[in-house]
Amino acid sequence: MAHTLLSVLVFLFFIRVSSAEPARDRAALLDFIAKTPHSGRLRWNSTESTCDWTGVTCDANRSSVITLRLPGVGLVGTVPAGTLSRLSSLRVLSLRSNRLSGALPTDFSSLASLRHLYLQENLLSGEFPQWIPKMVRLTRLDLSGNGFSGEIPFAVNNLTRLTGLFLQRNNFSGALPSIAIPTLNAFNVSDNHLNGSIPESLTVFPASSFAGNIQLCGGPLQPCNRPFFLSPSPAPASELVTKSRTGKLSTAAIVVIATAAAAMLSALLVMLIWCAVRRREEKGKPPKAPASVGARGMDPMGTASSSSKDMSSGVGEADRNRLVFVGEGGGYSFDLEDLLRASAEVLGKGSLGTSYKAVLEEGTTVVVKRLKDVAASRREFEGHLDALGRVADHINVLPLRAYYYSKDEKLVVYDHLPAGSLTAVLHGSRGSGRSLLDWDSRLRVALAAGRGLSHLHNSAKIPHGNIKASNILLRNDPSLAVVSDFGLTPLFSSAAQPPTHVAGYRAPEVIEIRRATFKSDVYSYGVLLLEILTGRAPNQTSIGSEEGIDLPRWVQSVVREEWTAEVFDAELMRYPGVEEEMVQLLQVAMACVATMPDSRPEISEVVRMIEDIVSRSEPLPSDDQRLPESA
The missing domain is CATH 1.20.5 (Single alpha-helices involved in coiled-coils or other helix-helix interfaces)
Structure with missing residues (x-):
């Protein structure tokens, strides 16, 4: 009898263990260790429960693996794809102090629950993994002591819960992005190849966080004496x-x-040849043109141009490489040399280029955008920028002030608005316990952006081409928000794949026609409205295990056949009596993101619909108002 009872207990025990065994995670771990060479220090007994293996921790029900810590166990080679990415409940992954090499597998993006990622002290290489900014639950990221290269992406700001970011002792290059994550309290990028000025948002960290980057300046390091947008x-x-570990070069x-x-x-x-040519030309050179005629005061055909104001005189080809003010020039009086002496801070990066905040010696602050991969010729570039400079000032449009063209550098200059972009305010405040934009402010910013876009379409007759939240700049009054960076996309090759800077905002037809239209602008604006309503970045939305689903499709899948509050940003739900207005704006947004261009309304009609939503509030500035000088 006793023997029978013991047998039953043992049988029940094994039933309990087997029913709680994480079979799928066990298979993934066995697959990983079978494909990764390792030393004999790691011994996983196949007769034991996976939850009892060295370095493995399961949840309370022993039904899934939540932690995998394998530091210094002699793992060698590349991390095999299709193995660890199957640990769907993994929260902590530590593979530090091994000899792992090569690029990380892209399918790591499926580890949606990951909080801590420790990969330091390996031989990993390649650019900063593009999937990491999608891991929005990460709180600790350590890639130090590897061979990663390329630029540190601005998209790191998507990791709004991050408390520690460690990228030291790699080969990262380029300028530091302006990383403004409220929860970040530990940061290190020392011993890389970074250059430029340290963004103001990172100056709270000590000098040791930036040491070993000989071209980095500002903040806790030495002051910057020259701009870094050139x-x-x-x-x-x-x-x-530099010396290797053996002491040799x-x-x-x-x-x-x-x-x-x-x-x-x-x-x-080149200098010697140039001097010789100059001396030869001086002998037969005709009289110099009057000083009042600037090099860009003449167009390529030799006729006077009234749309551009040059900073100095002369008509030689070399003299044409100078700062050219367009339109009214914003009342600025600096020249290229003043800009060269300015200190600069990286504001953000995109596929069109990098934007810098430049502070001139006399205190003037402007934004300089350094364009990259421009395909337009000099004549096309100058003609197009002159045309953009003639766009009439509008209260909700940020005007172009100046540009610079040379063989190696193409710059555009705008006014600086210290309140920042909609992206920074809408997403940067996450985790701080409050939102900097209440519902009324979001609604007014949406209307302001619509009015600015309507002005471009109906008065200037040009599509914006790059509508997104980071190109909506704010002022203290939400009704005075502006659209920026308009009309630049024609400067880039239309034969190339549509630039990734509009990923998430791009209308479906743009992939085929490869150019922006008024209707594609309306689609992008509709995505912007959905971003304002949901609080979700368009290129970060996913449903369950499905990756890459765009924001309009996500909203449609949640809404189904009737409007629901599930789609709205949770931070908006605490404002009473606004549900009806949010549903109305959602309907407007969904009309804008219709798949077929002809089904989308004109932007002027969209503005009228939003004005109807706001009509019960205090009066807003009319659409034909111009920007006051004090704004």
Whole structure:
């Protein structure tokens, strides 16, 4: 009898263990360890429960793996795809202090529950993984002591719960993005190849967080003496000499020194040739043009141009490489040399280029956008920018003030609005316990952006081409928000794949026609309205395990056949009596994101619909108001 009872208890025990065993996670771990060479220090007994394996922690029900810690166990080679990414409930992953190499598998993006990722002290390489900014629940990220390269993306700001970011001892280059995550209390990018000024948002961290980047300045480091929106001058050879662990010059250092020497010889040769040509030209040179006729005061055909104001005189080709003010020029009186001496801070990056806040010596502050991959010729560039400069000032449009064209650099200059962009305010305040934009403010910003876009369509007769939240800039009064960066997309090759900077906002037909239209602007504006209503970034939305679903499809899937509060930003639900207005704006947004362009309303009609929603509130400025000088 006793023997029978014991047998029954043992049988029930094994039933309980087997029923709680995380079979799918067990298969994923066995697959990972079978495909990854490792030392004998890691022994997983196949007869034991997965939850009892070294480095493995399961949830309270022992039904899924939530932690995997394998530090210093001799893992070698690349991380195999299709293995660890199957641990759907994983919250902590530590593979530090191994010899893992190569790029990380992109399917790590499916680890939606991941909170802590520790990959330091390996041999990993490649650019900053594009899937990491999608891991919106991450609170700790450590990629230090590897060989990652390229730029640190501005999209890191999507990790709004991050408390620690460690990227030291890698090969990251370029300028530091303006990372403004309220919860971030530990940060380190030391010993990389970063350049430019330290963004103001990061100056709270000590100098040790930035040490070892010889071209980095500002904040806790030495002051910046020159702007970094132009290509940096070569560093002295003494600063470029680096040594390997054996004490000898590294191969990279030798290559850099040789390249710098060749560049200096080439520059000297060009200078000598230029001086000789100048001396020869001086002998037969006709009288100089009057000082009142600037190089850009003349168009390529030789006729006077009244739309541009040059900072100095002369008509030579070299003199044309100067700062050109357009329209009214904003009343500015600085020149290119003043801009070169300005200190600069990175505001953000996109596929069109990088934007900088430039503070001139006399205190004037402007925004300089350094364009990249411009396909337009000089004549096309100058003609197009002159046309953009003639767009009449409007209270909800940020005007172009100046531009600069040379073979290596293309810059555009705008006014600086210290309140920042809609992206920063709408998403940057997450986790702080409050939203900086209440419902009334969001509604007024939406209307202001619509009015600015309507002005571009109906008065200037040009599509914006790049409507997104980061191009909606704010003022203290939400009704005075402006659309910026309008009309620049024609400067870039239309034969190339549509630029990724509009991912999430891009109308379906743009992929085929490869150019912006008035109707594609309306679609992008509709996505912007959905972003305001839901609080979700358009390129970060997903449903369950489905990746890459766009914001309009997500809203449609949630709403189904009747309007529901589930789609709205939870922070808006605490404002009483606004549900009806939110539903009305949602209907407007869904009309704008219709798949077929002909089914979308004109932007002027959209503005009238939003004005009807706001009509019960205090009167708003009329659409034909111009920007007051004090705004």
